[in-house]
Each structure stands twice: as structure tokens, then as C-alpha cells.
Amino acid sequence: MTVAGVVAAGLLVALGAGGRLSRAGEAVGHGVADKLARLGFRVDQVAVEGASPQARADILRAVNLQPKSPILDVDLDGVRRRAEQVGWVRTAKVVRLLPDTVVISISERRPTAVWQHQGRMRVIDETGQPIAEADPIRFADLPLVVGEGANEAATPILAQLRSRPQIMQRLEALVRVDDRRWDIRLNDGGLIQLPAEHEDSALIQLDEMDQKARILELGFARIDLRDPEMVAVRPRDGGGGAPTAAAVKGA
Numbered sequence: 001m002t003v004a005g006v007v008a009a010g011l012l013v014a015l016g017a018g019g020r021l022s023r024a025g026e027a028v029g030h031g032v033a034d035k036l037a038r039l040g041f042r043v044d045q046v047a048v049e050g051a052s053p054q055a056r057a058d059i060l061r062a063v064n065l066q067p068k069s070p071i072l073d074v075d076l077d078g079v080r081r082r083a084e085q086v087g088w089v090r091t092a093k094v095v096r097l098l099p100d101t102v103v104i105s106i107s108e109r110r111p112t113a114v115w116q117h118q119g120r121m122r123v124i125d126e127t128g129q130p131i132a133e134a135d136p137i138r139f140a141d142l143p144l145v146v147g148e149g150a151n152e153a154a155t156p157i158l159a160q161l162r163s164r165p166q167i168m169q170r171l172e173a174l175v176r177v178d179d180r181r182w183d184i185r186l187n188d189g190g191l192i193q194l195p196a197e198h199e200d201s202a203l204i205q206l207d208e209m210d211q212k213a214r215i216l217e218l219g220f221a222r223i224d225l226r227d228p229e230m231v232a233v234r235p236r237d238g239g240g241g242a243p244t245a246a247a248v249k250g251a
Contacts, residue, residue, distance in 0.1 A: 044100035055088035087132035147176035
């Protein structure tokens with residue numbers, strides 16, 4: 001039996017060897033790998049697990065595994081590093097399944113919002129990091145957060161707003177002000193100004209006002225929640241000066 005035949009037989013026995021199988025190529029020289037490729041030990045399939053369709057295409061492009069190349073020549077660590085350079089990918093694990101499959105298992109970063117800052121729009125994940133390959137146009141259904149620091153501060157406020165569908169369904173944008181607090185812009189032109197601290201308490205107060213007066217349904221120009229002792233409301237037909245209506249906390 002030839003050397004290639006002996007190695008091939010040994011590798012076929014190794015098909016039941018569990019995790020050791022992914023390391024089988026480390027002991028095989030390049031010349032033998034080429035001979036084994038002619039026996040079927042070549043890259044015929046690259047399986048990407050845990051990825052969305054849009055992420056899968058970017059990952060395959062980045063790892064650049066050539067079809068029909070010797071599978072035992074594949075640098076698994078190099079493939080992993082290239083996969084983890086893709087913006088979609090948080091972590092990756094790569095194994096080879098002989099005779100012809102490379103499996104890339106990833107943990108994907110999920111799009112959370114679209115961040116607008118300095119004239120650019122980028123899709124961000126829950127940590128606020130931009131996903132370079134994600135096209136904002138394809139994620140028009142995600143919330144829009146605007147301003148410096150908005151990307152890193154978005155997750156807590158979005159979690160609070162998602163539990164308030166009466167606001168979320170009217171949301172146009174969340175605007176970060178001085179990297180300290182949020183303004184909520186509604187799609188009917190209304191503005192809700194949140195305080196720099198205890199924004200959850202301010203939103204609870206807004207809920208109470210809405211239950212009593214249907215203020216979100218009826219519309220307004222502005223609701224100022226920045227003062228914990230007073231909520232100032234400017235009706236949509238109000239003048240340009242001071243607010244024309246106010247609600248004292250606890251009243």
C-alpha cells in the first residue's frame with residue numbers, strides 16, 4: 001500500500017475520534033495532503049453555523065476557503081482569525097470534518113439600533129459597537145439613536161422603551177444631549193425631554209399621565225420631564241413662550 005493509502009486508511013479510522021479529528025491535519029505534510037486531496041480529502045463544503053444569511057455571506061468572503069483545496073492544509077486558526085475580523089462575528093470556532101467539510105461555528109453580534117453621528121449612519125450591536133458590514137438601509141425597522149455617545153448609552157433606554165409600546169410605536173429617534181440625557185422625538189413631531197438621572201422614574205410618570213389624559217394619543221409639542229418636581233407640557237397649539245400647561249409631581 002502507498003504512503004497516501006496508509007494515511008488515508010488511518011484518517012478514515014479517525015472518523016470516530018471526536019475532537020482529535022480536527023487536529024488530524026497537523027501531522028500530515030503538504031505533499032501527502034495533496035495526494036489525499038486526490039482521494040477525496042479536499043474542501044467541498046464550508047458550513048457556517050449560528051449566522052444570519054447576511055452575515056454568512058460576509059464570513060465566507062472573509063475566510064476565502066478555496067473549493068477542492070486539500071482539507072488537511074487548511075489553517076484552522078487562521079480561518080478563525082479571519083472570521084472574527086468580520087463585524088458580525090463575536091467569536092468563532094473552526095473544525096474540519098473529514099473527508100471534505102470545514103465547519104465554522106460563530107456567535108453573532110445582533111443589530112440593536114442605527115446610530116447617526118457626524119453625518120454617518122451605522123448599525124450597532126447591544127454593546128454600541130458598529131457592525132461594519134451591516135447596511136443601515138436594510139435595517140430601517142431598528143430604532144434610530146443620534147449624537148455623540150448615543151451608541152454606548154442606547155441599550156438601557158431601549159430596554160425601557162420596548163416595555164412601553166405606546167411610545168415605541170411612535171418613536172422617530174432617540175437623541176443624546178451633551179452625552180448626559182435623552183430627548184425622545186416622536187413621529188408626530190412631539191418631543192419628550194428626559195432627565196440625566198432616574199429616567200425610568202420619569203417614564204413611569206409619563207405612563208401615569210398618559211393613562212389619565214391620553215396625552216400620547218392626543219399629541220403635544222413638548223413634555224419636559226427634566227425637573228423631578230414638575231412635568232411641563234406644551235400643547236401642540238401653544239405659543240412659543242413658556243409651557244401652557246404643567247403637572248406637579250404627586251398632585
